[in-house]
Amino acid sequence: MKKIALVLFSSMLLTAGACSNQSAGTDSKPAEDSEASKKPMEMKIHLHYNNGLVIFNDDWKSFKKAAEYTNVNLKGTAPKTSTDSQEAFNLMIASGEIPDLVHGTKADLTKYGKEGAFMPLNDLIEEHAPNIKKYLEDMDGLEEFATASDGNLYFVPFLADGQAQQGWFLRQDWMEKLGLKTPNTTEELYEVLKAFKEKDPNGNGKQDEIPYFSRLPESLGDLTILWGARHDLYLDGDKIQYGPNEENYGKALEGLAKWYGEKLIDPEIFTRGAKARDILLGDNTGGISHDWFGSTASYNSLLKDQIEGFKWETFAPPENTEGERVEPTVRNPFGDNAGVAIGHSTKDPVRVIKYLDFFYSEEGRRLMNYGVEGETYDLVDGKPVFKEEILNTPDVPTTLRGEGSQIIFSYHQDFEYEKQWLNPIALKGIEEYTANKYFAEPLPPFSFTEEEEKKVTEIAADLKTYRDETMQKWVMGAEKVDYKKFQEQLEKLGVKEYIELHQKAYERAK
Missing domain, CATH: 3.40.190.10 (Periplasmic binding protein-like II)
Known part of the structure; x- marks a missing residue:
């Protein structure tokens, strides 16, 4: 009954959010506009990974800058003292208090999305997220990767870049x-x-x-x-x-x-x-x-x-x-198997998906990769170039993560x-x-x-x-x-069926 109630509640909120946005002309923004909200507002986020090495920090400069573009300020809800990311995620789910945005693995976000904890994003993306929509249309394999077995998308993924790992x-x-x-x-x-x-x-x-x-x-x-x-x-x-x-x-x-x-x-x-x-x-x-x-x-x-x-x-x-x-x-663009979902009880899912869409824009992508212009990098001939003080640090990625950039969130590296x-x-x-x-x-x-x-x-x-x-x-x-014994045990555990199921999925994708 809880599961059914969550799904129904999610659907009602999704419909209400979309209708209110369509009927109120002042809320609708052109696709190229980065504002997610007409007025400043706050959203909550659960982001906790690598067993506490990365936990959302309300003072991250990249997200403060994103707030200037979008009118949305994020506030973290993940426990700062926890050193077990999976446990922190599970406790958040068990509490029933799902924030507006939730970072997690594909497996967790799709599993609990199908149970009603997170909103299906298909219609929201189609109607209100032109940047994410373009990626889904243009990037080979992305839609297949992000789509759950019930046909819905429950998260917007983090996409890696490059090949060498x-x-x-x-x-x-x-x-x-x-x-x-x-x-x-x-x-x-x-x-x-x-x-x-x-x-x-x-x-x-x-x-x-x-x-x-x-x-x-x-x-x-x-x-x-x-x-x-x-x-x-x-x-x-x-x-x-x-x-x-x-x-x-x-x-x-x-x-x-x-x-x-x-x-x-x-x-x-x-x-x-x-x-x-x-x-x-x-x-x-x-x-x-x-x-x-x-x-x-x-x-x-x-x-x-x-x-x-x-x-x-x-x-x-x-x-x-x-x-x-x-x-x-080899670096797989989907290799981190992670992204951000929208909680089932968020009050305005349209604004939330517009906020996520910003990070798939040129400005949002640059912000998450390079930080804040003038502080961590400068534009030289139209291209971001890191400042010497950033390049001279012992560990550039860690330095950038301290600013809120280069974290696993929802953007294209x-x-x-x-x-x-x-x-x-x-x-x-x-x-x-x-x-x-x-x-x-x-x-x-x-x-x-x-x-x-x-x-x-x-x-x-x-x-x-x-x-x-x-x-x-x-x-x-x-x-x-004893490899013979090992192989016999693999067969008992279903290795042949495991291979066949992947082969069928591969043939369908082709």
């Missing part, structure tokens, strides 16, 4: 000291890791080097590509495949278990967490990693005065055991912002990976029926849990690798 890095100064050549194959990478472990490249007389390390929890899954395997769903021509269900995945886990047993992989790779780069590079013990280009290359500047001769440089993906050179990570602060080593790596087309083809957006979505979600959770737990046990040596 992660790449390989190694201690070039260690390579030169040991007289080593850049590894060109998986076998050569193994030999370099062994040399880093055994030949004391940091020169302190101890065997304390950590040849391979990562701060990213998915890192070992990405390394399966070295044996021609994939860690998840992938596109093989016109076929959707599930990498762990293929023989090469067993070979990859055997290889990784061997490397871990020989201490070529960080013994704490499953537990060290986000500070791994800071700790191991700062201690002059980390040798090779696979990570984001921009932030990882920045350690050349951060550590140049701390470690004499420090060189931390990119190299091409090693040719795997199948003779392929593949970078499994601009990769040109990143090019301005990337150091030459990162740019060189990005250009090499892009020019040589190392990137694996990204998965297309999938649109499922309601019944399919329920089944896919259920199977995916079981597969992921089993895959990750098994990988950790096998790599750490707690159990011997």
